[in-house]
Amino acid sequence: MAQKCTETFRSTFGAIDKQLLRWFPGHMDRGLKQMQQKLKMVDCIIEVHDARIPFTGRNTNFKYTVSGIKPHVLVLNKVDMIEKRFLPLLQKRLRDENEHVLFTNCKDQSDSSIKKLFSLVQKLINSSDRYNREGDKDYNVMIIGVPNVGKSSLINKLRNIFLNRANAAAVGAAPGITRSVQTKIKICDDPLFFLFDTPGITIPKVDNAEVWLKLALCAIVQDHLVGEPIIADYLLYWLNKQNKLNYVEAFNLEGATDDILNVLVQIAKQQNKVLKMRNTNNEYVIKPDLTHAAKYVIKSFRNGTLGNIMLDEDLL
Ligand SMILES: Nc1nc2c(ncn2[C@@H]2O[C@H](COP(=O)(O)OP(=O)(O)OP(=O)(O)O)[C@@H](O)[C@H]2O)c(=O)[nH]1
Numbered sequence: 605m606a607q608k609c610t611e612t613f614r615s616t617f618g619a620i621d622k623q624l625l626r627w628f629p630g631h632m633d634r635g636l637k638q639m640q641q642k643l644k645m646v647d648c649i650i651e652v653h654d655a656r657i658p659f660t661g662r663n664t665n666f667k668y669t670v671s672g673i674k675p676h677v678l679v680l681n682k683v684d685m686i687e688k689r690f691l692p693l694l695q696k697r698l699r700d701e702n703e704h705v706l707f708t709n710c711k712d713q714s715d716s717s718i719k720k721l722f723s724l725v726q727k728l729i730n731s732s733d734r735y736n737r738e739g740d741k742d743y744n745v746m747i748i749g750v751p752n753v754g755k756s757s758l759i760n761k762l763r764n765i766f767l768n769r770a771n772a773a774a775v776g777a778a779p780g781i782t783r784s785v786q787t788k789i790k791i792c793d794d795p796l797f798f799l800f801d802t803p804g805i806t807i808p809k810v811d812n813a814e815v816w817l818k819l820a821l822c823a824i825v826q827d828h829l830v831g832e833p834i835i836a837d838y839l840l841y842w843l844n845k846q847n848k849l850n851y852v853e854a855f856n857l858e859g860a861t862d863d864i865l866n867v868l869v870q871i872a873k874q875q876n877k878v879l880k881m882r883n884t885n886n887e888y889v890i891k892p893d894l895t896h897a898a899k900y901v902i903k904s905f906r907n908g909t910l911g912n913i914m915l916d917e918d919l920l
Pocket residue numbers: 681682683684685708709710711712749750751752753754755756757758774775776777778779780781782783803804805
């Protein structure tokens with residue numbers, strides 16, 4: 605059953621790929637250059653990524669080529685959106701790959717992992733040679749990551765906790781909110797601790813069509829660039845493949861299916877979402893609004909209606 609959907613996105617992938625590569629626009633290029641310039645002043649890199657896709661889309665090139673030997677901490681944010689049973693498995697796997705990894709939930713005011721992150725970063729910097737920064741006592745950290753993974757939210761949390769200040773970095777549900785490398789943001793007076801926010805934005809590493817689709821589900825690329833029905837089709841494929849069938853109840857269907865068109869038609873009908881269009885005879889016809897239905901399917905994944913889902917489950 606799960607195979608059918610792969611054909612759909614395989615056939616459309618060529619076009620999606622070209623379009624998406626064009627999307628990572630000039631501001632990201634500029635941002636990357638600014639990031640590289642600022643790296644000299646930085647003692648540690650915090651890479652933020654979405655815990656729903658701990659292996660997919662991470663730009664590890666940055667770790668190995670750009671940041672070089674500076675301490676590097678991987679923060680898997682949005683941990684509230686995955687099943688807790690994956691945490692020890694992920695922790696072990698990433699530790700085996702020499703990652704310093706922490707899981708955060710920036711929506712949770714009482715999340716203690718933010719304080720752990722602060723301590724870990726200080727510890728790593730203190731035990732590094734801080735080779736560019738001899739004599740300086742302040743800590744300078746750069747936050748990097750692909751769009752919309754929670755970089756600004758993390759900065760704001762750090763600032764709220766350690767400086768008791770209002771937000772300094774804008775947060776948004778759509779990818780690409782952070783546009784420029786801002787001046788240093790202070791997050792603690794003692795020790796003196798600064799962060800550089802970045803324009804997002806490392807470009808995700810994409811090996812195949814499925815990566816784009818996972819990135820789209822996690823709102824790391826904009827929906828319309830991939831196409832909502834295609835994203836919904838991929839989600840249905842993934843849910844069937846992992847035998848996670850609670851979508852049947854969530855969408856009020858008669859049973860499991862790999863027929864995305866049928867699912868979208870049913871949702872549109874249930875929600876009375878129709879489009880009035882002219883047919884080739886210039887007559888008005890009523891059609892189910894498939895884009896609306898696809899958006900509803902995607903939203904059900906993102907707001908947790910379909911359960912806590914880790915899309916890289918099959919890569920563990
Ligand atoms: N559920 C959940 N949502 C989060 C968490 N952290 C951030 N978000 C949401 O994710 C969205 C993106 O957050 P931002 O902090 O703007 O992400 P960013 O990486 O700075 O985004 P860009 O500026 O696009 O690069 C917002 O809607 C946040 O409210 C988290 O831990 N859990």
